[in-house]
């Protein structure tokens with residue numbers, strides 16, 4: 140569609156620019172604040188241009204300690220977050236792809252029931268089952284450990300459902316051709332099904348990674364040891380210091396660092412992600 | 422030695438539907454057998470039972486002398502070509518063809534030689550590195566055949582492999598399949614509902630009706646001596662004309678006033694079958710009977726005349742006449758016909774079985 144209405148173009152561009160400004164301004168403020176000394180932010184007027192403390196603030200927060208009552212450096216918390224996010228993502232994908240495989244391609248008793256039980260867990264996110272789950276994790280002595288952070292979040296009805304839909308579009312003839320070609324269940328899974336769902340896996344990876352990275356409540360509950368703090372929850376801790384003022388510049392550095400990995404994943408996997416959501420290769 | 426033996430092979434689906442009540446068939450080595458029949462008659466079911474994709478619920482299937490009822494498809498040494506090709510979309514043509522061999526643990530260099538050999542035979546050399554998506558329908562069909570051929574199986578199974586191709590390509594592939602099969606000498610079981618395909622490809626035809634083999638025989642045998650009215654009307658196009666009549670005393674009585682000399686000995690109610698191409702035009706004096714012309718289809722090489730038999734008023738028996746060349750009969754007019762009795766097929770009206 141080609142239109143030539145200069146006013147419309149101008150107005151739509153302006154509103155887009157306004158939207159961008161609205162989203163980008165807080166990020167900008169955070170970035171600027173991270174380069175000033177602490178007092179600059181607390182003094183009442185918000186600086187809009189870079190200060191001179193960039194390397195000091197960032198260096199300190201990243202490598203020595205995050206400040207505001209947290210003794211470990213941010214790189215360690217980033218590592219924790221990364222381990223948790225990747226653990227959740229990979230675990231979710233692995234488990235749900237296997238259960239979808241079982242549900243779609245194998246005939247076993249109570250198959251329908253199995254599917255619906257998985258489906259019903261959609262109604263039970265961690266927030267709902269947090270007390271019993273905590274109890275279980277505590278009894279298994281998984282508090283303050285990576286397994287404790289990851290395992291309770293792995294089960295995923297959404298991903299199972301998505302893979303089920305994806306597998307159901309695989310033509311029956313293809314499955315039969317593979318059977319005649321001598322591919323057993325394992326070979327079929329790895330040689331045919333996995334490559335065919337490549338784009339779906341990528342799309343889920345992006346969604347699940349962000350979900351895992353942004354986990355807040357669960358890490359807050361199962362970790363009491365600084366060494367297992369994740370980045371996102373640490374921000375909240377940093378804001379509730381007991382004595383003295385909040386060190387805003389350090390908080391801002393941490394915030395910015397917390398935003399980076401999800402952005403990187405989205406940008407890096409954009410192509411596959413879109414492909415996974417819109418087209419089927421089969 | 423007979424290659425594939427079906428002994429009272431039957432199938433009842435888990436929902437209780439009996440798709441195949443029981444089929445007996447002995448296939449000789451190198452034979453090209455075509456299963457033909459109307460939609461839903463159980464052709465695919467029978468083929469898939471031979472392939473091992475559908476469980477056998479009755480009878481016995483043996484390939485090369487050993488019972489294979491319980492064997493997995495991969496252990497039966499068969500290869501199948503599917504209607505929608507079923508190529509692995511993420512693999513190149515070469516990998517598609519090699520996959521079955523790889524799973525059987527054939528060494529790499531041997532796989533390469535075999536794939537190249539078959540690719541040359543099918544003219545696929547240029548396409549080996551392409552994905553199925555980048556091929557035309559005909560090329561995909563060829564790759565699917567190549568995938569079946571590289572394994573050098575004992576039996577080829579085809580399930581309507583040409584039905585997704587356009588008419589011209591279908592003719593070409595048909596000829597090609599026949600040639601390849603002759604060259605390789607592999608026993609073949611081929612399913613189709615297209616009777617031209619069936620007639621031209623088959624050494625022997627199996628006409629299936631509701632899961633039962635109505636008749637098994639060479640295409641010409643089925644054309645010349647159909648055993649039942651079902652086979653009579655299924656083989657040949659346009660279908661054989663069937664006219665109700667009464668036979669007895671050396672006469673065939675089509676209507677009270679319409680009696681023909683009947684050389685065949687049979688008494689009772691019959692259906693007189695005669696193929697459209699065996700009916701001849703003649704003068705009123707020589708005529709056996711006449712028809713009212715309803716419609717004319719001119720194809721250049723031949724003309725099909727559709728009409729109603731002039732016999733008695735109650736029974737409006739439709740009749741089709743096929744004449745060579747171009748004719749312009751008048752619509753609504755009357756044509757005089759001769760039915761040479763050496764081309765008669767007489768069927769009992771109740772049992773529908775052939776009686777002459």
Ligand SMILES: Nc1ncnc2c1ncn2[C@@H]1O[C@H](COP(=O)(O)OP(=O)(O)OP(=O)(O)O)[C@@H](O)[C@H]1O
Nearest residue numbers: 434436438440459460461462463464465466467614
């Ligand atoms: N899984 C099944 N469960 C129950 N009935 C089935 C099943 N598959 C096929 N049938 C029935 O068995 C009969 C034979 O089916 P089949 O697919 O063999 O027909 P076909 O001769 O191949 O037909 P077409 O020419 O349309 O492919 C049909 O009446 C069909 O409804």
Ligand SMILES: [Mg+2]
Nearest residue numbers: 464465466580
């Ligand atoms: Mg079929």
